[in-house]
Amino acid sequence: MLEVSDLSVTRGGVKLLEGVSFKLAAGQALVLRGPNGVGKTSLLRTVAGLQPALGGAIQFEPDGFAYASHADGIKATLSVEENLTFWAQIFGSNGVEAAMMAYDLRTLRERPAGALSAGQGRRLGLARLLVTGRPLWLLDEPTVSLDAEAVGMFARAIKAHLQAGGAALLATHIDLGLEDPTVLELSPYKAKTPVTDDFDEAFL
Amino acid sequence: MNQRPEQKRPAVNSVWEYANPRRFIATSDRLMPWIWGGAIACLVIGLIWGFFFTPDDYRQGSTVKIIYLHVPSALMAINAWFMMLVTSLIWIIRRHHVSALAARAAAPVGLVMTLIALLTGAIWGQPMWGTWWAWDPRLTSFLILFLFYLGYIALWSAIENDDTAADLTSILCLVGSVFAILSRYAVNFWNQGLHQGASLSLDKEENVADVFYHPLLFSIAGFVLLFLGLVLLRTQTEIRARRMRALLARERLQ
Amino acid sequence: MIALLIRDLKLALRAGGGFGLALAFFLIVVTLVPFGVGPDPELLSKIAPGILWLGALLACLLSLDRIFALDWEDGSLDLLATSPLPLEGVAAIKSFGHWLTTGLPLILAAPLFGVLMNLPATGFIPLILSLTLGTPALSVIGTFGAALTVGLKRGGLLLSLLVLPLYVPTLIFGAQVAQRGAEGLSITSPLLMLAGITCGTIALLPFAAAAVLKANLR
Structure with missing residues (x-):
């Protein structure tokens, strides 16, 4: 469903991660782990196509994903139903x-x-993800400010989504009780400082 | 690739190799003394010849001699924008960082050229037309060009991420060019002006007399070289500043 | 696309400041001008077309930074960029929404303000015609400017600096149509130029705005 190979990720023009490769099949969830600032958000944004990759390839079915960031994109003056209907x-x-x-x-x-x-x-x-009807979810810290009960709702929703043949790539620190989620620790992929003196490189 | 020694560098195969910032700095370092020497020589010859060894115009008196500053700076004000347009296109299409930085470097030079053209025009216009400023199409177009330069420079300095800033300003330069040309025609339509015809058209009838023309060519050449020298110097500075920022950002990451 | 338009209109209606603010601003400009230049009816009727155009332009400018800023702040723009809608379409719809909430009310109110400014009777139809043809260009150009400055904390002033020079041709031809109309001269050529500029900007600028948005989102 999603195949990422040898991906290099930048933030603010600085290379953060390099050589990130993973595969995500239908019914599978992949949890990104790593300390703050390692580049989880940047990786998700790169996969979502919001920022260009420095190198590597991302393959998935076109228009097959829905992305949810820290900000929910909710309009305060619209009702709950209107927001979702939109x-x-x-x-x-x-x-x-x-x-x-x-x-x-x-x-x-x-x-x-x-x-x-x-x-x-x-x-x-999070309910917005359900109405998109997209098979692949890209989630950035989905459980922020949720109480235990709501985390349970989210865990149920994501399980149902996986059982229905969906997939999810998520950055989270909370154990959602998913059966056998693959965990990808990002620290080993941290970009090494290139020792090169080539000038064009120094811009990146 | 960092071990590449200076003397073993391969010959330049295409003009794009100058897009390598290192190569750009090395080459421009070699060129710069010649350009500066030429600029000073041409300006000295052109301005001294123009100011002291040409007759006074029968209508305009000695005020006509401000032409040796006015025409070249006006010419460069437009050409600087044109150069920015070309380098912006190169950035959009080929994404060479030096190209975007050269556009960034040229903008303040163009702004100053526009300002010189406007000021010398005002100084010239006062005795000729009896007014410092008139809403003449040419004057107005230059004022609009001045605003375009201001906006362009302001946008560059407002955005932190260098690549984003380069993208945004390139597109602004493209769109701005179209609107600048539109404005030129609109302003012409709006008011037929006082300004004399082009000083340097190919049409002989309209052209200035030869006595004034030859020193003018020198001073134009001087302004072109001056512009070139300034842009090369500023581009080098921009490259180094950019590199500093990149190194600092990398250091923070460690 | 229509869903986005309807949502934007709803937001403009509910949050206030959508329809009303630009109109109120227009009214204030028209009220202040006689205080500045004096109440002489002849002078007012002479400068009326220009002032009305300038007022419409400034009223339009006032609401530009709202086009993308709110969607940027709450993350909707990220979500829209990853949605099936092309960003070019988003930009086009946003400018249309802006025109509906500011341009259209201005056109409708212009005759009233024309009376306030002592506009000659022959000038009304050319004024409305020129505003109808010109204000869409103002919205589209403004959307491009708003897209350029969307990521900036205090982009409002920069937005004006960037957009106002781009407004020059539209303002010149628009005001010329209104001015010549009021003087009873032929308005064909400025009207055609105005229409040309509007068509050109509507056709091309959404692409530029989308490219700029993409650069700003990353």
């Missing part, structure tokens, strides 16, 4: 009801998203 329309799918059910948002459907608590807002952001 993304469903953008991705040309339906499933707003199911998504609200999975994250227990149905009682909040009329509430403006601005009046939600941080955790509820995060749940709405």
